[in-house]
Amino acid sequence: MSAGRLFFIFLIAVLLLPPGDGNGAPPLPDPQKLKYPALTFSPPEPQRVELENGMVLYVLEDRELPVVNISAVIRTGSAYDPEGREGLADLTARVMRTGGTRSMTGDEVDNLLEFTAATLSLSAGTDAATADFFVLKKDFDRVFGVFADILMAPAFNEKKLELAKNLKIEELRRIADVPQKLAFREFRKVLYSGNPRGRLSTVESIGRIEREDLEGFHRRFFSPRNVMMAVSGDIDGREIVEKFRRHFGSWRGDGPVRDVPPPGEKLSASIHYLQKEGPQSTIIIGFLAPEKKSDDFYPFTLLDFIVGSGGFRSRIFSEIRSNLGLAYSAGSYYEGRTGYGVFGSYAITKSDATGRVFARLQEILKDVTRRRVGEEELLWAKRSIVNSFIFSFSSTDMIATQQMMIEFLGLPPGYLRDYRGRIEAVPPEDLLRVAVRYLRGDRATVLIVGDEKNFDRPLSSFGDVRKIEAK
């Protein structure tokens, strides 16, 4: 599989500018009528290499600074946590980093990395784990072997596992100290209920995890066909591939793992309430949304931008913050993943405005399922997304990592080249169509975290309410 040609030209702004409204005062030009030179840019193209054991590597040279960056992505994550052992992916990643390797203790690894000012982080998300490594070029040969050993042959020292478990348990104990953190964590549980992604770690599940669990989890997921890497910086392409071959060439393991089934479709709406004392409520309304590979990804991206992620002008922000003055944080987010997507809209407001703000959020979401988005608003969203696309290429590391992720996610090789064109081509009726399909009021998952005795109206006036407890 080839990464595809990355060469394309940025030619924006000039063609897209509309006629201004002729309203500017004489001394200053109307900002809507400013003329901009064309912007051209051909991002450098990383080279794709496949090692004999199946490990895929993207390589991009950049001599600006004497540094080397490596990003790795691993097909694993908390979605793969066994039932009753929630938190295993997270602990595995943490203790791989801290628990030493076949040739060094964890403390020796830390001493070497920190003395050379190299950084290495490893973390597990829901559907993937990532590793990021930074090192000055002069120290590369001293430290690269450590990076390789941590991925291939971690030692999982018992003491470091104990420490990681203790810290994780304390972290869980402290989640409710920050109400918004609590709210978004609980929201995941209710949105993904019945799917592994909705099972999150607890003090009990962490307590059950043992060293053998980590070893088994590592064996299952950390293997050459289940990992991809991107290396960039002050390197020689051929030389670096040789170094990867030397360190990773003997790595063996099973083929790529299968994806965890996506969360099941919601068949009904639900309102969940979690009692928490404090001056404010967090209100979240969420839906399952199109996956990244779907054609609906593009219209839904625009829809989300207009509804709540497009800054001050987006509808939720503009109404709930600017017009009503009822929130500091309000908006929406959308992420298309493999096999599914997630959309959430939210506002954080004072307790006695909870009912009012919840109702406004519902109305804003309902409106996009009933009325077409206006031409001008759609044009604004398209221009915004297309014009800021250039920032996806802000550093060499980012460019290399992005190519790797395209292959990792199974996106078409021309994904980046075609992205702007596909956004621009979305017709207004498609936004209405995806809104009707994905933002159905009778399938909304709602979570409200707050103190109902201070609400302006009872939640029961919105429908059946399920009280939940944080665990």
Place this chain on the structure above:
Amino acid sequence: MKPMSLIDKRTLLRTWLPLLALMATFVFAPSSAPACDLEKKVRKYELENGLVVLLLERHVNPTVSFYIRHRVGALEEGEGLTGTAHLLEHMLFKGTKTIGTKDYRREKKVLDEIRKTGNALDLERLKGEQADKKTVERLSAELRELQTRAKGLMVDNEIDRLYTENGAVDLNASTGQDLTTYHVSLPANKVELWARIESDRMENTVFREFYSERDVVNEERRQTVESVPKRKLMELFLATAFKAHPYRRPIIGWPSDVSSLPIDYVERFFKTYHAPNNTVIAVVGDIDPAATLKVVKKYFGAIGRAPLPPLRVTTEPPQAGERRVELLADANPYLLIGYHKPALPAFDDYVFDVIDALLTRGRTSRLYRALVEERGLAESIDTANGFPGSKYPNLFVFMAAPRHPHTAKELEDAIYEEIEKLKREPVTARELEKVLNQFRADLVRDLDSNRGLASKLSYYEAIAGDFRYITGHLQVVESIRPEDIMKTARTYLTSENRTVATVVRKEKP
């Protein structure tokens, strides 16, 4: 010294976590070789009106980052008027006479009436119990009606729309004790758009939606302070550590001040302190410096100088005895310890940068190894130099969360043991070398970001008076000897110079 990063103007989901942290610090990067290079590459100009402009070319990709820093912050606010600098920062997103209006002449008439009515309403409300309910109701109704009329004459959030539509990212602003900052990154062909908007709002900001924005700030306060015990503790801690100097006051403002901030005062504050002779601009990225300077001159050059009033700042008297304060809350224990110390460019401030790294930078740092790993007392431990501001003598702060069942007291005592070690035993050459290596690497790393560079250049130009503070930093740090660290620790990290604040779990009745 790590500047505190302050209060963000807007919060989208991604920025929540950094906002919830006590401070989003940027670790400052000192250095030698690449830094000298940097010194040569940065072009510095001063326009006739006093505006300082720093330009740096980087042709990695066609984008540019812009930072504007005004030398004004919460420090300059009068008594009873806390929160002014921060509310003003919000007002700068409301547009100008030519951006965000449908017909400014008509709109202005309504805005003037809003101002009159709003002032009368505030004055009545300030009477507290004596306020006349009927008058309050009448004025509130009038204000609502006027606000609806004004709404019809304005264009909502137009600055944000213009920027966003043109591909802007990282559009935000922040208010600190010392500085107020506006920043954005744009595709490289949009330099003129930035100059057009920023020069206009620096001079012609129109105070639209002033009264509803005060409500937004109250929500911001509920969300970021009142709902989060460790943030609330920070406020209490600063009010305890500083008794006289304005660093004792919260940037976001005390609730009663914010609720009645007078629009006229906020506007006067704007006219006085957002003047070009009080401002530093940094532009970093894919630019042609000569052409960029021309655009900057064209748009910013016409803004008039303003006389800066002499600033009378009370000096904090030396602390003579430990101060302790606690916050009862339905939350896990949390601990803050702070020591007064001098501001940059005092030699001791550099020494504290080293102490900061020795104590908490990375897993091999002293406090992490001892308190988190070996003794298991802490869930997290961090330190910060330069709190809550950098311009005036400030604090060196420890922030720590005990791990259950260990108590804040156990953790506090363990921190003191490490401080005593710092006073007693010289740091080894290898430990010091590690810290220097980290500082050197930071600098190289930081060169990889337009935004990071623009932020740092403008920050040190505004705070230290010269961006070359960055390049000189490592030289000073490299000269620090183990005895210096012991001496600084002995001088400042003493019990009578410290303030301790803790979150204590409130027992349920």
